[in-house]
Amino acid sequence: SCSVVESVIVTNNCPGGCDTLSNINFATDNITFYRSGTDYVSGHNQYGDISNAYYFNYTGTSSTLKGVYLGFGFSFASNNTNTFDIHIWDGTGGTPGAILGSNSMTYREVADSISAGRFVHYIPMGNISLPASNEFFVGIQFTYGNDTIALLTNVNGQTSPATAWEQWSDLTWHAYDGTGCWGLGVAHYVVPVISTVPTADFSPSTNTVCSGGS
Numbered sequence: 001s002c003s004v005v006e007s008v009i010v011t012n013n014c015p016g017g018c019d020t021l022s023n024i025n026f027a028t029d030n031i032t033f034y035r036s037g038t039d040y041v042s043g044h045n046q047y048g049d050i051s052n053a054y055y056f057n058y059t060g061t062s063s064t065l066k067g068v069y070l071g072f073g074f075s076f077a078s079n080n081t082n083t084f085d086i087h088i089w090d091g092t093g094g095t096p097g098a099i100l101g102s103n104s105m106t107y108r109e110v111a112d113s114i115s116a117g118r119f120v121h122y123i124p125m126g127n128i129s130l131p132a133s134n135e136f137f138v139g140i141q142f143t144y145g146n147d148t149i150a151l152l153t154n155v156n157g158q159t160s161p162a163t164a165w166e167q168w169s170d171l172t173w174h175a176y177d178g179t180g181c182w183g184l185g186v187a188h189y190v191v192p193v194i195s196t197v198p199t200a201d202f203s204p205s206t207n208t209v210c211s212g213g214s
Contacts, residue, residue, distance in 0.1 A: 033073030043150030051167035053139025071152035071189025091135035180210035
């Protein structure tokens with residue numbers, strides 16, 4: 001594994017405040033990423049895994065996901081245009097389901113940022129309504145070619161049970177500490193920003209209706 005020193009700084013751009021969620025304790029946990037040569041546990045690897053996601057069971061009162069902070073440990077870009085996806089999945093029942101919303105980034109953007117010593121990106125996601133269960137997954141999905149991406153995690157044992165999941169090439173989902181998987185109790189460096197979208201009041205300021213004037 002390779003260790004990275006990084007912390008998250010959350011800018012509050014939500015009317016009335018935001019909730020930020022993470023199973024990583026940024027005050028005490030060690031931030032890292034696991035690899036063997038060019039194979040990455042939390043990204044591209046020889047097994048053909050296509051997604052890496054983080055499970056959240058939100059217990060607050062807000063209703064929408066505005067964006068997400070993602071920590072990346074590695075990126076290789078073969079050109080300036082190839083992209084990977086950031087998805088929000090319905091997590092009702094504790095496993096990923098339908099995609100609720102998406103955005104994308106270029107591998108080049110992440111690679112250049114890491115080269116400059118910046119590992120964390122904020123990705124706006126619009127205002128995605130949380131499912132009624134308040135369970136959801138946030139993560140990345142990618143294809144295989146000449147590019148590589150890998151998320152940061154904490155160290156094995158710092159999150160148990162693991163909240164880091166991956167999607168195999170057969171499209172099935174597995175927790176990192178599940179049967180046949182990596183045997184790691186970790187969380188991805190994923191910090192969603194949750195808020196309540198303000199509602200507009202369209203009530204007229206007067207009940208008088210005038211005709212022929214403005």
